[in-house]
Amino acid sequence: xxxxxxxxxxxxxxxxxxxxxxxxxxxxxxxxxxxxxxxxxxxxxxxxxxxxxxxxxxxxxxxxxxxxxxxxxxxxxxxxxxxxxxxxxxxxxxxxxxxxxxxxxxxxxxxxxxxxxxxxxxxxxxxxxxxxxxxxxxxxxxxxxxxxxxxxxxxxxxxxxxxxxxxxxxxxxxxxxxxxxxxxxxxxxxxxxxxxxxxxxxxxxxxxxxxxxxxxxxxxxxxxxxxxxxxxxxxxxxxxxxxxxxxxxxxxxxxxxxxxxxxxxxxxxxxxxxxxxxxxxxxxxxxxxxxxxxxxxxxxxxxxxxxxxxxxxxxxxxxxxxxxxxxxxxxxxxxxxxxxxxxxxxxxxx
Amino acid sequence: xxxxxxxxxxxxxxxxxxxxxxxxxxxxxxxxxxxxxxxxxxxxxxxxxxxxxxxxxxxxxxxxxxxxxxxxxxxxxxxxxxxxxxxxxxxxxxxxxxxxxxxxxxxxxxxxxxxxxxxxxxxxxxxxxxxxxxxxxxxxxxxxxxxxxxxxxxxxxxxxxxxxxxxxxxxxxxxxxxxxxxxxxxxxxxxxxxxxxxxxxxxxxxxxxxxxxxxxxxxxxxxxxxxxxxxxxxxxxxxxxxxxxxxxxxxxxxxxxxxxxxxxxxxxxxxxxxxxxxxxxxxxxxxxxxxxxxxxxxxxxxxxxxxxxxxxxxxxxxxxxxxxxxxxxxxxxxxxxxxxxxxxxxxxxxxx
Numbered sequence: 001x002x003x004x005x006x007x008x009x010x011x012x013x014x015x016x017x018x019x020x021x022x023x024x025x026x027x028x029x030x031x032x033x034x035x036x037x038x039x040x041x042x043x044x045x046x047x048x049x050x051x052x053x054x055x056x057x058x059x060x061x062x063x064x065x066x067x068x069x070x071x072x073x074x075x076x077x078x079x080x081x082x083x084x085x086x087x088x089x090x091x092x093x094x095x096x097x098x099x100x101x102x103x104x105x106x107x108x109x110x111x112x113x114x115x116x117x118x119x120x121x122x123x124x125x126x127x128x129x130x131x132x133x134x135x136x137x138x139x140x141x142x143x144x145x146x147x148x149x150x151x152x153x154x155x156x157x158x159x160x161x162x163x164x165x166x167x168x169x170x171x172x173x174x175x176x177x178x179x180x181x182x183x184x185x186x187x188x189x190x191x192x193x194x195x196x197x198x199x200x201x202x203x204x205x206x207x208x209x210x211x212x213x214x215x216x217x218x219x220x221x222x223x224x225x226x227x228x229x230x231x232x233x234x235x236x237x238x239x240x241x242x243x244x245x246x247x248x249x250x251x252x253x254x255x256x257x258x259x260x261x262x263x264x265x266x267x268x269x270x271x272x273x274x275x276x277x278x279x280x281x282x283x284x285x286x287x288x289x290x291x292x293x294x295x296x297x298x299x300x301x302x303x304x305x306x307x308x309x310x311x312x313x314x315x316x317x318x319x320x321x322x323x324x325x326x327x328x329x330x331x332x333x334x335x336x337x338x339x340x341x342x343x344x345x346x347x348x349x350x
Numbered sequence: 351x352x353x354x355x356x357x358x359x360x361x362x363x364x365x366x367x368x369x370x371x372x373x374x375x376x377x378x379x380x381x382x383x384x385x386x387x388x389x390x391x392x393x394x395x396x397x398x399x400x401x402x403x404x405x406x407x408x409x410x411x412x413x414x415x416x417x418x419x420x421x422x423x424x425x426x427x428x429x430x431x432x433x434x435x436x437x438x439x440x441x442x443x444x445x446x447x448x449x450x451x452x453x454x455x456x457x458x459x460x461x462x463x464x465x466x467x468x469x470x471x472x473x474x475x476x477x478x479x480x481x482x483x484x485x486x487x488x489x490x491x492x493x494x495x496x497x498x499x500x501x502x503x504x505x506x507x508x509x510x511x512x513x514x515x516x517x518x519x520x521x522x523x524x525x526x527x528x529x530x531x532x533x534x535x536x537x538x539x540x541x542x543x544x545x546x547x548x549x550x551x552x553x554x555x556x557x558x559x560x561x562x563x564x565x566x567x568x569x570x571x572x573x574x575x576x577x578x579x580x581x582x583x584x585x586x587x588x589x590x591x592x593x594x595x596x597x598x599x600x601x602x603x604x605x606x607x608x609x610x611x612x613x614x615x616x617x618x619x620x621x622x623x624x625x626x627x628x629x630x631x632x633x634x635x636x637x638x639x640x641x642x643x644x645x646x647x648x649x650x651x652x653x654x655x656x657x658x659x660x661x662x663x664x665x666x667x668x669x670x671x672x673x674x675x676x677x678x679x680x681x682x683x684x685x686x687x688x689x690x691x692x693x694x695x696x697x698x699x700x701x702x
Contacts (some may be wrong), residue, residue: 160545184534185552195545197508204533347430 005331007084008042010100013109014199019045021062023091024082025096042096043084054106055130061090065247077129077213098122105135113142117158120149125165144173152180152266156191163199175206180266210311217307223345225302227251233295247284250294253277258303268307273300374439381443384456393436400443402450403434412453414478441473449473452482452489460489464498464506472513487517500528504534504536508543516680523554524682527618531555546676554673559617565667566609604635609660619664623657 007024009015027041031340051058061074073081080091092099097114101123104112114120120143127136144148150158150170155177162171181187183204192200225231228250257276261267267276274296366521376399400667410417439446448470453461454578467490474483490497498506498518502527527638531552536543543551591694612622645688672681 081600184530185549188549190549192545192549197543197545197546200533200536200543200545201538204537270442302693 008040009098010042010044010096013107014044014046014303016045016047020087021046021048021051022087023099024084024089024091026093040096042099043089044099045087046103046107047118050106054135055132057130058090076235094122094126098126101132101139102126102132102135105138106132111138111142111177113139113147114149115147117149117154117161121158121161121167121170124162124167124170128167149284150174150177152177152327155181156188157194159203160191160194160199163202164194164196164199170314171309172206175203176210178203179207179210180268182264182266189335211262211265213310213313214307215262217310218262218303220310221303221306222255222258225251225299228294228299230255231294231296231299233293249270249280250277250283250292253280270297270300273303356444381447383449384454385450386391391434393434394446395436395438396443396446397438397440398442400446402437402443402446404450408453412479412482416477445470445473449479449482452485453479458485458489460493461486461497464502465509466508467497468509468513468515468518471515471518475513475515498522498525500525502539503529505539505542508539508547511550511675512542512544512549514675514676514677516675519675520680521672523551523667524618526551526669527555527558528616528621530615532615550674554671555615555617558668559613559615559672561667561671562613562617562619562622562664563610564666566606566613608635616669619661619668622664623661628657 007264008226023044023046025042025044032313048058053059057074061079073079078093082089089174094102097119101112101114101119104110105127114123121137123139124219127133127139150173155174159171159174159178162168162174185192227248253276257267257273260276267273277294277296283294285292351463378395378399380400381400381402385402387403387405387406390405391580392404392406392409393401394404394409395401406416406420410420441449448461448466451457454689461470464511470486473482474480474486498693507519507522507526510522526535533540536548540548609622612624612627616622669682669688672679
């Protein structure tokens with residue numbers, strides 16, 4: 001039926017008779033097939049009140065309406081205005097599914113969360129573009145905490161999507177995930193084809209700075225733990241052992257792990273830590289030869305804390321510069337400061 | 351799109367040109383001699399507001415695009431009683447000056463940086479000035495030292511690929527073989543290389559590495575269908591005094607391992623056959639194995655015959671490997687001109 005209509009009507013719940021504005025999604029390309037008809041320009045009949053409350057962009061556009069019935073356009077945001085059925089229409093750049101997700105987040109209805117990486121990035125970008133920050137936070141909470149969409153496996157694609165959409169926070173988080181994989185052409189493969197030069201440069205610099213921070217964090221941790229005496233815990237089998245001699249092997253195993261970690265950040269997991277620490281069998285007390293127990297969980301936590309602290313410190317100079325590079329539209333204000341890391345170096349001259 | 355994001359992306363563009371392409375509020379100024387003649391019938395204005403008084407006949411002869419523009423039907427400004435028509439171009443005055451000095455009978459202004467050279471060639475491509483591009487390439491070939499070196503080869507490759515300069519992209523790709531193909535080698539030059547071009551360059555490196563290894567492995571195919579005896583007895587099956595440098599088929603066994611080790615991740619004939627390194631390997635071989643038969647490190651044949659012959663053999667193998675560009679693949683043999691143009695690739699620091 002949609003084939004014979006100018007526009008596809010989305011229907012419930014965005015078909016109220018008292019709707020006072022229409023949001024029109026981006027039409028499908030001319031080559032669209034029947035299967036793609038869902039992507040044809042779709043009308044969402046909505047209420048100005050919801051848009052105004054949820055989005056300062058729509059608030060501006062709707063409240064500054066001129067004498068004509070048609071609302072204002074915004075070329076920078078690629079919003080064109082029209083009329084249809086005697087209602088004002090905002091012709092938007094976003095596709096049907098993106099607008100659907102966005103509207104469910106601001107209406108009292110079941111939220112339709114993006115399920116794929118591409119859908120997630122498009123929705124994030126739209127939410128930021130229209131300054132719908134409550135909706136953005138809602139999606140972020142779900143897509144990062146409840147049902148994570150970005151994984152180590154698609155981290156590069158996520159990074160490139162985020163970079164291309166101007167989503168700094170997501171770009172940085174995805175860049176961090178890429179640290180768990182080697183930065184090689186074999187690893188990246190054809191995903192590289194979607195990358196711009198600046199995106200690759202930012203990613204390379206991010207990795208370089210992060211790995212330097214990891215090394216510094218490792219050194220600080222080694223200093224703190226010393227010969228691991230403080231991480232010895234009472235043995236469940238020999239509760240009377242109170243020997244103070246540690247022997248050298250626990251520290252040697254710890255150093256082996258930290259050396260490997262500095263070369264391969266993907267080892268930064270408790271399971272890898274346990275595996276390497278116990279690879280040479282159990283530790284034995286240097287004095288009584290009884291099995292010695294170390295609080296490996298706490299020890300790993302110490303290492304993790306030092307590494308993360310150093311990474312955060314490495315971000316500090318980027319933060320200042322990133323925040324000073326605020327765009328004309330002011331959207332960067334809401335970006336977490338650490339998000340500037342991946343971008344700042346590009347603004348400096350060589 | 352965020353303003354910041356635009357700034358980031360603009361770094362991928364030819365930065366100077368992008369900056370200069372913005373409309374300027376400055377009043378136009380004349381470039382001066384030799385582009386200020388009264389008999390000029392056209393003014394071309396650069397993006398940085400510099401006027402060049404030129405002749406349509408000269409410009410039309412050099413450029414298909416300008417010729418079509420000048421011969422297109424429609425009233426000319428002269429007919430409307432105006433002064434010389436002004437043609438505003440997106441190139442900056444430095445580029446236009448170099449372009450004009452190449453097509454006018456004056457001393458040519460030769461680019462001094464790889465970026466300038468590539469942008470000039472891209473401008474020739476844009477205005478379909480094939481002869482001018484040939485002349486510029488010829489001028490660049492004569493330049494000493496070469497404008498393009500392995501040092502900035504990744505940047506040159508990225509820019510050439512972006513401007514669809516197939517010839518320069520391939521020649522720069524050849525120079526990158528002197529570096530390991532990884533992100534650290536590209537370093538800051540990553541900003542000039544799109545991911546797609548980088549992926550294609552990686553493919554080129556991989557193919558070149560295969561070609562070079564195949565070539566080295568052919569050393570094993572001696573007449574005895576096996577290796578010559580090991581280095582301990584080089585003289586057993588190989589007449590060391592008569593290395594077959596034409597075919598390089600009859601060589602000591604240790605050569606195979608040595609050269610294969612040199613390939614590693616730098617499949618450049620130049621680095622693989624590095625003379626000094628080969629001499630050091632000879633010394634090490636004689637010292638370790640007590641081989642009395644291999645060449646003395648200081649024998650001139652190491653430099654003049656063996657390494658040169660081997661380099662030529664590897665170069666021929668790599669010549670067959672093409673680099674894929676957005677406009678299609680290109681192989682080195684397509685660049686080699688007719689006899690007498692052997693210096694074709696010298697301006698890129700390569701010996702053809």
